[in-house]
Amino acid sequence: MDPNNCVWCAEDNWKDYRCKSVDTKDWCPTHRINPTSSINVTEDKSFSSDLGKTVQIRPQQYNVDLRIGQQINFNFSYDAAKNYPVDIYFLIDVSNSMYEIKKRVADQSKRIFLTLSNLTNNVYLGLGTFVEKNVLPFTSEITSNDTAYSFKHHVKLTESYDEFKTVVSKTPLRKNYDEPESALDALAQVMACKEEIGWRTQSRKIVVLLTDASFHVAGDGKAGGIIKPYDGKCYTKNGVYLNEAKMDYPSVGIINKLARDEQIIVVFAVESKVQNHYTKLTHALRHSFCTTYDSSDMDEILKNIYEVYTQLPLNTPVEITQKIKLEVKSEYMKKMDITFEPDCYTSEGNECNVKKGEQINFTGTIKLLDQVPASNFTLDVLIGGIKEKLTLNMNVINKCNCPTVKNSTDCSSFGNRRCGICECYPGRYGGECECTATTSGRRSDNATCIAPGDTTTCSGHGFCHCGTCNCRDGYNGQFCECNVNSCKMDASGAACSGHGLCACGVCTCTSSEWIGPDCSCYKPNTPCLVDGKVCNNRGTCECGSCKCQAVEVWDARWYQDKRCSVMPCADCHNRQCDLLKSCARCHHTGGECTQCHHKIRINVTQTLNDYNLNNTNWNICYFDTKNICYSRFMYRYDNSDYSIEMVVQTDSDCAQSYYMFGGIFLLTLILIGIVTLVAWKLLVDARDRQEYTRFKKQQEEDMSETCVNPRFRPPTMTFNNPAFKRGSLFRNN
Template structure:
């Protein structure tokens, strides 16, 4: 339903709302948030503060989860509600991404409050950090504290004004300083009331200003006011601790009588404070409670001051000249510079022209201060600016990621928005893209970006910068840097050839070892044969036959 004060109808709509279940824990709350932001049926007023409260006890679905259900078309960030106020594209396009929600929140100036249960508070706190102007609070299990939670978070939103720029997303704090140059003659104007307000929002801050144009101790009746005060030797009026002497009397405590010429021996009026015994800073004499300072040989050099504490010759010098000569004068030991010069010795010109980059208008690129004609760059924990004009920041987070998808789809027709209608819709507000042959990463005022295309593993390059009026522009390289196609034939041929050659080498090695072994065995055989003791023409086991003769008639006698 549209925004309305009809609470009864709201209660009926909530009671009649269809309750459905889902198979997984995360919920499709991003769809509802997107429709509540972009649909005119909600009835947002132009100058009103737009507050969106999202209450849940579960985590959220985001871009890419729709693929689990076969939905691959990205969310277009447009309104798709029918006449009954129901979302019609839940099955036609994917959930919105966190970046899309953040973009729409910034575009429509929405303040979001996440009222979630304790189990989900951590994830929604991280989500609120990624969405500009979002706040997060813990909702009780029965939602009984929802009103107090919204009040508390709304107070946080309205109690501070946060301004952001489109360059780095830094938080910028503004301090208003009021300076009263003089008090109005009309006492009625010492009390004034005025307002400070932000353009576009019907809210303002009222300032009640009271000017302190006189001290209470200067008014009769105040304890600090006393006529013929003993503090002033009854010869004057004490006002705020200072004596205003009667006619013919002078001195810090009216101790001197000009008519009689009498003088007091009290030298306390010639001491700067009670902690010192030094009279007139050791550069003068005490006369009737007042210091008379010494004179210098050089008539241009003078010692002055209530206690002779000042002079015009002890200031800093630059190139041997006091206060850089004509650039300033010495007053009480410090240089007072003429317009156009500054510094302890008036050695620095206040002209910031040398701190402005040619073609630009910001002093030190808005990231530093000009001191003595040179830029002193800002440094934080995450950002360190450098360069002659503080134009460089190696540690700063650039906008490469922001421009990546548009460069990819417009120049190379690839990426998640490769469809022409998707590319034109998503990138309609992107900076103009100029296609060049080669991008140069050496320009001081341009930021170099390099990414790998997931479609073909090729690298694409672009740079972005800002023109003289501060508008961003992009220069993209026409061609991508792709790795060469691998020579498959030669790789296979090389592998096969290597296998054959290695096999032949093994065979040759085996043959060589076998030949060496055979030669060694043959040599050993030859050696044993030559060392044999018998003739090769005789049979070594042959024995001569023996003849035995026996007389059978012989009887041994």
């Protein structure tokens, strides 16, 4: 049951629980006590814009009676005062790289002033500058005219923008060594030195920090030998920060505290290259944000501050929209859930826009989540940037408001009756004040019903009667500290595995067959027996289950059943042969075989043919001998005592080796012949090619000119007939 949603039964002689859920039916029909939260206004001044008497939040104070677990609503309004003073302090980085920005601020000081005048006609401007600590290694020279400094205050908050412009223009630039600047040093002094800067008591306070570099943080001062932490106080005299060489840079936490305490809005107007650094810094600082000064007009920065949206020319009246952010302060924030409508509070960036002259109404909801040490405390609701607040005086409801019957006879006339129970006088205790502390030897009812090291009566599971705890159902023990279901549950949800009784988290087993802290261990070894042997003599029986020994190194089998029987496997034969070969080879030669495990029983025979090789229990393996021959052995498992029987053959089979070596020799000869023929062929071919090449070359040379062979003889001969006469042919005719 949720204790924050219970009601109290104040009926007399009530035997049931007095506290139950508000939704419980058919219980305590006539006298239920259910305290409810309430709220009333105790201070409500009217809105005012009078200087020194400004009121912008209404009402200013509530009294709240709040019960744990309940929520209550409260309303308040915000109306920005007309011409509410604005103090804006410009904090400018005057390192050499900031020349253009400093000149732009000076040139546009009138536009800056007129922009702020659109919000209020009561504007004060101030000016301070910073560079860097005048300490090595943060600055390169500490004696030159360009000496750097952490902070200088030049113009106290004033309404004269001419003075502001003049000082900005004449402020000289400085140089430093490293890129990070002393921005946080300067910012801390501006917020801490209220009189030096001239902050007004009632004003919206804004610091605009302009820089083009990142910033040093706490701890960086160690590089210059500065280790004393900054304490959040003002050390600026006559416009100069005196402790820049004595104190380290401020922490972000100190900056945030100063800004929150003084309700100062911080705006970082920076160059785009370092915007990411300052955006991360704004996440740690309430009521701060980051923008860039890349725009041509510096008054745009101030328009971002107040969210000024206008298309009108300068000096034309504009409609100004202000962003506001709610803040809540209380020492018990983690114990409460607070929301607002409209939501200007919860998440980062949740802000509300308020037009100038417009009133905004808020509805807050507050819920107390848990008990707090104090019965009364305060909660403040603030609006960022103004030092007004709404205060809620919180009264925690932790008692029932019931009528009291003094010296009630229902309390044995030794106590008062309130809310259906007795509040006993000193020296008496008990449900009806029937117990006397002096006669019982007990100083109080609660003292004897509270367990050592506890603070709750009967451990919160019973009630105390005359020094003795009466426990509710489901609990037992001297102080009702024991839950009857506090023992370990099994899968079915039974305590002590259904074999015992639970007492204060300890099981008492009801049967001798079940033991263990949760009675889940079955003591008899019956489930572990195999042919009368516990776990096949290869393990121990624990809680009805076998814890088996590991398989021996000589055994190629790997699987054991739940009773430690080693089971055969189809692919184990080759591995088993490999495991036994060394032992078989040793016994084959007749040596001293110390490598053979004592569980291997070995017989040696001349030939395995003497045995029945068809017996399926035997498995045959082959191994090579020293003389490059082969032999055999066979083995079989004996599960009766987890061993292996082995028979080794002493005869060797060398025929296979002879055939093998003869074949190898023959193949070698054939291979040599083939190689020889191939080599001869290659050599002949190479010689023929060489001769042919030489012939072709000689032929080409011989064809280049005509040659006569002196030994050449023509194949024909011509003979002349001396008696032949050419003309005789004609004469015969």
